Amino acid sequence: MSVRVRLAPSPTGSPHIGTAWQALFDYVFAKKNNGKFILRLEDTDRTRLVPGSEQQIYETLNWLGLDYDEGPEKKGDFGPYIQSERLEIYKKYAIQLQEKDLAYEDEGAVRFKTIKDGQTTWHDLIGDKDISFPNNTQEDFVIIKSDGYPTYNFANVIDDHLMEITHVVRGNEFISSTPKHLMLYKALDWQPPQFAHLPVLVGSDRSKLSKRHGAKSALDYKKDGFLKEALINFLALLGWSHPEGKEIFSLEDMIKVFDFKNFNAASAYFDETKLEWLNGEYLRLMPDEQLTKRLQEFLVDHPAKEKIAPLVPLIKERIKKLSDFIPLTFFLFEEPDYDKEVFSKLKIENQEELLNKVISSLTSLEKPWDAKIFEETFRKMAQDQDLRVGDMFQFLRVSFSGQLVTPPLFESIKFVGEDEVLKRLENLQKSNILD
């Protein structure tokens, strides 16, 4: 029997990072085994539905490149992939159980009669261990709610069986309900799937990550300028580790070596700092043309996005996220507002006088300015003025950019253009910022 795994989110909002994390392992495990990855929407709690979340689920998986083989809009041979469209099916099995006296009606709902003696055991793929529960801890539980919708515990079992799911990969908050599921499989005389209960991702307070906590949605990371490759790589490193100890690897590489045996059963805290580092690594590894393209896709509204190509090699090592491009380069496209504070951080006296000298030197420089001559000119000026070379160049930088941190100085000057640079310096001269 070929491997089939499913991701079964509830459409209760834009999927948060924990859902994306689970999706990654579903996908990788399926691909590793030449199996199928299935998306099923579990919308049986009508009170928590959030309109539009379905689209966000599709968009998230799509962005991350975790393509599913079957799903709500990619029908397979297993009927609808949205539980609210499968009500008749659940009803049918509920009746069957009632007829066998394994379930009963209770105030408009239907309850399953749990087995009370013995224990229920299964082998979990995470930690490669057996887990057992005494059966007397399992109360009779509702399978069909009084509104006619099935509960998670019921719909999940029915669908997993009917959709021929072979491996249930889900969060370990479901460990406690697994005995219920197993009892259901038994009552229906079905073969249960294998289980892999992933640890949960936790927030800074160590409790389960949730939107409540301000957990970001997976798509927020896209908006923040993270690359999907970096996010996937980072997510892979939570709970799982590469058998060769690699920190940076592709999805394809991960698929080749994936095994639940390399999974850690302890819950992990999502630390964005490391994600930023990884993202920077991916950015730097990328060829300039590709990075240019990615930046242009990201900067949809940037007025000068067609002109950024020459800038890419200059900023490549200075950005950690695509969004960092904007604060780092905006002064190249428009005259910045000068801030007195910034100049006061420079270790230079008589800035006004120095500016005059700079302007007269630049005016007498032959255009187009040459990098070598430019550098010599100001090294000499630093010497004459008894300034440290670094301070001299920092003064130049701030004078035309208004910023303490910029791409390389001379290249930035060339990008802005000689005339514009001079114009900015003259405007600065006229202002009273350097008094």
Add this chain to the structure above:
RNA sequence: GCCGCGUUCGUCUAGUGGUCCAGGACAUAACAUUCUCAAUGUUAAGAUCACGGGUUCGACUCCCGUACGCGGUACCA
């Protein structure tokens, strides 16, 4: 309360009885390089492997207990 899962540097982790006075990565610090910031390189600091008992010639690794955290105990998933 009861049931279950978990517990290795601040964080993510390696480790399946000896090769671990615990290795790597991020973050941190220092130095080098440098026109800034980065990037890069080198080094440093950082974990009595939650605690207490066993088992064993030997335990981070196996067993038991305790503590703490998390989850379940819903007509939420």
